[in-house]
Amino acid sequence: MKENPNEQNAEPKSLNFLEEIISSDLAGGKCDSVLTRFPPEPNGYLHIGHAKSICLNFGLALKYGGKTNLRFDDTNPVKEDVEYVDSIKEDIKWLGFNWASEHYASDYFDQLYEWACELIRKGLAYVDDQTQEEIRKNRGTVSQPGVESPYRNRSVEENLALFREMKEGKYKDGEKVLRAKIDMAHPNMLLRDPLMYRIIHSTHHRTGDKWCIYPMYDFAHGQSDSIEHITHSICTLEFDVHRPLYDWFIEKLGIYPSHQYEFARLNLTYTVMSKRKLLELVKNGYVSGWDDPRMPTICGIRRRGYTPESIRMFAEKVGVAKRDNVIDLSLLEWCVREDLNKRSNRYMAVIDPVKLVITNWEEGKQDECYGVINPENPSDERRVIPFGKELYIEREDFMEEPPKKFFRLKPGGEVRLKYSYIVKCEEVVKDSKGNIVEIRCTYDPSSKPGAGEWRSVKGTIHWVPVHAAKKIEVRLFDRLFTEPFMDSIPEGKDYKDYLNPGSLVVRQAYAEPALLDDNSGIAVQFERTGYFVKDKDSTPEHPVFNRTVGLKDGFSVKK
Ligand code: ATP
Ligand code: MG
Secondary structure: OOOOHHHHOOOOOOOOHHHHHHHHHHHOOOOOOOEEEEOOOOOOOOEHHHHHHHHHHHHHHHHOOOEEEEEEOOOOOOOOOHHHHHHHHHHHHHHOOOOOOEEEHHHHHHHHHHHHHHHHHOOOEEEEOOOHHHHHHOOOOOOOOOOOOOOOOOOHHHHHHHHHHHHHOOOOOOOOEEEEOOOOOOOOHHHOOOEEEEEOOOOEOOOEOOOOEEEOHHHOHHHHHHHOOOOEEEEEHHHHHHHHHHHHHHHHHOOOOOEEEEEOOOOEOOOOOOHHHHHHHHHOOOOOOOOOOOOOEHHHHHHHOOOHHHHHHHHHHHOOOOOOOOEOHHHHHHHHHHHHHHHOOEEOEEOOEEEEEEOOOOOOOOEEEEEEOOOOOOOOOEEEEEEOOEEEEEHHHEOOOOOOOOOOEOOOOEEEEOOOOEEEEEEEEEOOOOOEEEEEEEEEHHHOOOOOOOOOOOOEEOEEEHHHOEEEEEEEEOOOEOOOOHHHOOOOOOHHHHEOOOOEEEEEEEEOHHHHHOOOOOOEEEOOOEEEEEOOOOOOOOOEEEEEEEOOOOOOOOO
16 A cells, blocks of 8 residues: 555544444443553564554553553463563553553463363363374365364363373473364364463473463463453454454353454565564674664664654554555655654754865854754754854765756855855865865855845755864664565565665764754754764764654665
């Protein structure tokens, strides 16, 4: 789906399908308050897709005066870790949301075990000794019914005893499983005696070695929702086939009837979001870490200079869909530009410098200019920019043989230096290889803003005074992948084949001195260039700035 951000501005404020459901549930007395949950598995860092889910779950509850729980879906001890728990909490808070209470599926292990025993007693669950391979084979196919397990008709007593022994550690991983007894010929394959428990001898990050049997997603998620009295359990579309099972367990146990609703997961162009792939990028050094500013993780996006406001705006604009689609990454970039344009402080920095020398500058003359800090801020506070005989300007702001509509600096042409004088190019100095090393200009002393009559010229360029310039490192980030639709790359190709070799370009740049005193805490605008945020790698001697996004939509792939 191609998004046009401008069109989105005029969006009608009708209810989305989830809001309609909630409104009608409240109106019809199906529930009297709303309780949603965000249920991450602590097996990786959160990404922009999770941010969408967070904004949705918390946003819906806020809209209807309800609450949202944070629940860690920690049912697989092998992949989970407290490192992830901590980062997830930090990311949700950074996005601006507060959970009502914090829970762990592992807190419910005793209750889940009891409920499993209850289903056994009702003749609705049994211990199966088949191997994983046999179970898979005997499930049948979409067109063929499955084959019932030879262990399916064990007595309640035997099942209870075996299940207790599983819990007590008598069996090895994979030796036995607990299955729900539903229907091996069910058209929905997930209802063909789904697994409820498997044996995993592994230390859990919270329950330690207390358990060696762990509930499957389907026997943990809905039950956890029910324990917490979640009214609206919102998940992504791929879980729609799980819904009958979600409902089956709740019905058979006769517990609080939470309900599941599905929405389309967020996909973004030029981006991969599976945790497995993100982990691989980190482990194999394709990026510098989970918080590499090119990563779609929340910590990466934050380090890149995105604001929580811009991400919430993005989630709002994406809306909720019932069918899978791919959102253009430029919509996310548009949102951060929109937010930073209103709030960020302005400075000048020259990223690819060439020297400009003012030949008629009076010997020893001291001067300074006054730059707007933020045009949207009515206080009209100004920053001081020292001026002098020698300046850096951007190499691309000068052309020796320019096309017709080039309004920047050219031989014999005039341009205004932002907040300052008009200069005229008189001479170009080159080195032996023909590279321009210096542009010699004269200046018009009466053209400074506030000094005499305003004279206008077509072009304005930014600059930095050589004598007061501060050296900074800039990291110019671009899209991590060259291919927009990373989920539909050709067979036989690997997603890593599409890594953009130009996704990080490091440059030594010059900035006006006031930049280094900025304490706004958010990204700043380098005038005419883009938004940049100070990176955590900065030291007082070596400031580092990450480019959040350019001022205009632009994308180049280095060949
Ligand atoms: P992965 O498949 O990459 O491991 P996951 O979906 O298993 O991710 P969870 O930690 O289980 O990750 O997800 C927590 C919540 O975030 C779930 O409700 C899930 O549906 C939702 N979520 C995950 N990815 C997206 C996405 N791309 N768009 C919207 N919601 C998402
Ligand atoms: Mg999951």
